[in-house]
Amino acid sequence: MKKVLVLGSEGMLGRSLCGRLGKMKSFELVKVLHSECDIRKHSEVLEIICDESPDVVVNCAAMTAVDKCEDRVEEAFKTNALGAFNVALACKKAGAKLIHISTDYVHSGDILLQNRPAGYREDDVSIPKNVYGSSKLCGDLSIMSVLGKNALILRTAWLFGSGGPSFVHKIMELGTTGDQFSKPISVVCDQSGNPTSADFLSYAIAKLLRRKTFVGGVLNCTCSGFTSWYSFAQAIQRIAGPERFRRLVVPCSSGWYKTKAERPARTKLDLEKLESLGIDPPYWKYELEKFMKKEFGKTLKTKATV
Numbered sequence: 001m002k003k004v005l006v007l008g009s010e011g012m013l014g015r016s017l018c019g020r021l022g023k024m025k026s027f028e029l030v031k032v033l034h035s036e037c038d039i040r041k042h043s044e045v046l047e048i049i050c051d052e053s054p055d056v057v058v059n060c061a062a063m064t065a066v067d068k069c070e071d072r073v074e075e076a077f078k079t080n081a082l083g084a085f086n087v088a089l090a091c092k093k094a095g096a097k098l099i100h101i102s103t104d105y106v107h108s109g110d111i112l113l114q115n116r117p118a119g120y121r122e123d124d125v126s127i128p129k130n131v132y133g134s135s136k137l138c139g140d141l142s143i144m145s146v147l148g149k150n151a152l153i154l155r156t157a158w159l160f161g162s163g164g165p166s167f168v169h170k171i172m173e174l175g176t177t178g179d180q181f182s183k184p185i186s187v188v189c190d191q192s193g194n195p196t197s198a199d200f201l202s203y204a205i206a207k208l209l210r211r212k213t214f215v216g217g218v219l220n221c222t223c224s225g226f227t228s229w230y231s232f233a234q235a236i237q238r239i240a241g242p243e244r245f246r247r248l249v250v251p252c253s254s255g256w257y258k259t260k261a262e263r264p265a266r267t268k269l270d271l272e273k274l275e276s277l278g279i280d281p282p283y284w285k286y287e288l289e290k291f292m293k294k295e296f297g298k299t300l301k302t303k304a305t306v
C-alpha cells in the first residue's frame with residue numbers, strides 16, 4: 001500500500017483528488033489542510049512530511065488567484081515559489097517522491113499554432129506573462145533542481161471541479177441571475193486554452209501513483225480540445241439550457257476586457273507524452289457536460305450539446 005500525503009487537500013483539485021484516493025484500497029491517504037501546514041514555513045512542511053514519512057507527496061497547495069498575485073507579488077512568490085521549494089526540500093529529507101501541480105500560464109502563449117499544431121511540449125522554454133505564471137515557474141524549477149527525477153511536475157489548465165472556484169461557476173452564477181434583457185455577459189474570445197476537469201486530473205494522478213515505477217520530469221496533463229473563453233462560456237450556456245441560463249453571452253477582446261494580470265493568448269499543451277503513458281485525455285466538452293449535470297442538477301438541458 002502506498003502512503004500519499006496531499007497538501008492543499010481542501011482546494012478544488014485537492015478535494016477531488018482526496019475523494020478519489022480515499023475510495024481506493026491501494027492508498028493510505030493523509031490529507032493536510034492549509035490550517036495544519038503553511039507551505040511558506042519550512043519548519044511546518046518539514047515536520048509534517050518527516051513525521052508522516054509518505055511514499056509520495058502531492059502538492060495541490062498554491063496561490064491561484066491570478067489577478068491577486070499581480071497585487072501581492074511577495075505573497076505569490078512566497079507561496080508558489082518558496083512554498084514549492086520547501087516541499088521539495090522536505091521530500092528530499094524524508095525520501096519521498098513529489099507530484100507537483102503546475103500551470104499552462106508558465107508559457108507566454110505566443111506560440112504559432114500553424115507551426116506547432118499540437119501546442120507546447122514539456123521541454124519548451126517557458127516565458128511567463130504574469131506574476132502567477134512567474135511564481136509557479138520558479139516553483140517548478142526549484143523542485144526540479146532539488147529532486148530531479150524524483151519529482152513530477154504536472155502542467156494543467158483551466159480547471160473546473162466541484163465547489164469551484166472556477167470559470168464554470170462564475171459563468172453559471174452570472175447567467176442564472178437576470179434575464180435576456182440584462183446586460184450581456186462579455187467573455188474574451190482571443191485567449192485560448194485546454195479546459196480540464198478536476199475529475200480527469202485526479203484520475204490521471206491516481207493512475208500515475210499506481211505505476212510501479214515513478215514517472216519524473218515534466219508532464220502536460222489536460223483534457224483534449226482547445227477553445228477560447230468565449231466558446232467555453234457558450235458551451236456552459238448551451239448545457240445549462242435557456243430556461244436556466246437566461247442572459248446573452250457576447251465575445252469581446254482582451255484589450256476591451258482589462259484585467260490586472262496580462263494573460264497568455266494561446267497555451268495549448270501537447271498531450272503526446274501523456275498518451276504515451278497510457279492516459280487518454282477525454283474531450284473537454286464531455287467532461288464539462290458530465291460535471292455540470294452533477295454540480296448543477298439533473299434539470300439541465302444536456303441533450304445534443306456536445
Ligand SMILES: NC(=O)c1ccc[n+]([C@@H]2O[C@H](COP(=O)([O-])OP(=O)(O)OC[C@H]3O[C@@H](n4cnc5c(N)ncnc54)[C@H](OP(=O)(O)O)[C@@H]3O)[C@@H](O)[C@H]2O)c1
Nearest residue numbers: 008010011012013034038039061062064101103156158159
Ligand atoms: N484553477 C485552475 O484553473 C488551475 C489551472 C492550472 C493550474 N492550476 C494549479 O492547480 C493546483 C490546484 O489548484 P486549485 O484550482 O485546486 O486551487 P485552489 O482551489 O485555490 O486550492 C489551493 C489550495 O491551496 C491552499 N493554500 C494556499 N496557500 C497555502 C499555503 N501557504 N500553505 C498551504 N496551503 C495553501 C488554499 O487554501 P486557502 O483557500 O485556505 O487559501 C487552497 O486550499 C495549483 O497548483 C494551481 O496552480 C490551477
